[in-house]
Amino acid sequence: MVIFFTILMGIMMGTAVGVIFEKSKVIDPEQLIGQFQLRRFTMLKVFLSAIGTGIVVYFFFNLFALERLNWKVFSLLPDLLGGALLGAGIALAGTCPSTLFGQLGAGYKDARFVFLGAVTGAIIFYYSKPALQIWIKECWPHEKLRLDELGLGYNLTAVLVVCSIVFVLYLLERYRPWRVDTECQHID
Numbered sequence: 001m002v003i004f005f006t007i008l009m010g011i012m013m014g015t016a017v018g019v020i021f022e023k024s025k026v027i028d029p030e031q032l033i034g035q036f037q038l039r040r041f042t043m044l045k046v047f048l049s050a051i052g053t054g055i056v057v058y059f060f061f062n063l064f065a066l067e068r069l070n071w072k073v074f075s076l077l078p079d080l081l082g083g084a085l086l087g088a089g090i091a092l093a094g095t096c097p098s099t100l101f102g103q104l105g106a107g108y109k110d111a112r113f114v115f116l117g118a119v120t121g122a123i124i125f126y127y128s129k130p131a132l133q134i135w136i137k138e139c140w141p142h143e144k145l146r147l148d149e150l151g152l153g154y155n156l157t158a159v160l161v162v163c164s165i166v167f168v169l170y171l172l173e174r175y176r177p178w179r180v181d182t183e184c185q186h187i188d
Contacts, residue, residue, distance in 0.1 A: 018102045020046070027102035029094030029110070036091040041172050052165040059158045078136050093117070 021027045026046050034040030061067035090096040093114045095103050100118065103111035125132075150157070 014101075017098075018105060021099055021102040022106055027095070027099045027106060027108075029103075029108070032090060032094050032096065032099065036087070041176050042178060045169060045172055045178060048165050048169055052162050052169075055158050055162050055165075059155065059162075062154055062158075075136065077139075 024042060024046050025031050026043050031040055031042050035043040058067065086096075093110075095108075095111060095114050097118065100111060100114060104115060152160070
């Protein structure tokens with residue numbers, strides 16, 4: 001029965017995210033490309049809001065001991081390289097992994113080809129992952145970082161990050177209001 005509710009919750013959350021992406025126009029390829037050209041900031045605002053919301057929810061889970069925090073380890077150079085490759089793919093395709101299914105659902109024809117490319121890339125990555133992990137360990141053996149090693153604790157880190165996100169969102173909204181990006185697309 002737990003699996004049924006887990007699947008049902010996944011479907012409900014996926015549907016909610018899809019509706020939010022469609023209504024905010026984040027799935028529009030022009031929005032995504034405009035973000036990379038620093039002309040439109042709707043995508044950045046929506047994603048920063050989602051990150052901030054997730055941090056606040058997890059803050060309360062952590063505060064009331066409902067969920068145990070598992071810190072993720074990251075390596076700066078491999079993560080920057082992976083992020084640059086992902087960003088280049090998003091800019092070229094006009095979609096990202098989180099908006100691709102929204103584009104498919106909304107009927108964007110190009111999204112079918114991007115989906116096929118994403119599946120192909122995932123298969124290639126799956127089979128090359130062991131070799132990539134060995135290569136990364138050889139090239140960057142000591143460059144691992146965890147945020148808990150900064151000594152601030154999760155709650156203080158969460159408050160600082162959320163305050164920073166709110167400040168950045170405030171500045172972005174003052175610089176380029178959401179309505180300008182979504183309703184007046186001909187202004188660019």
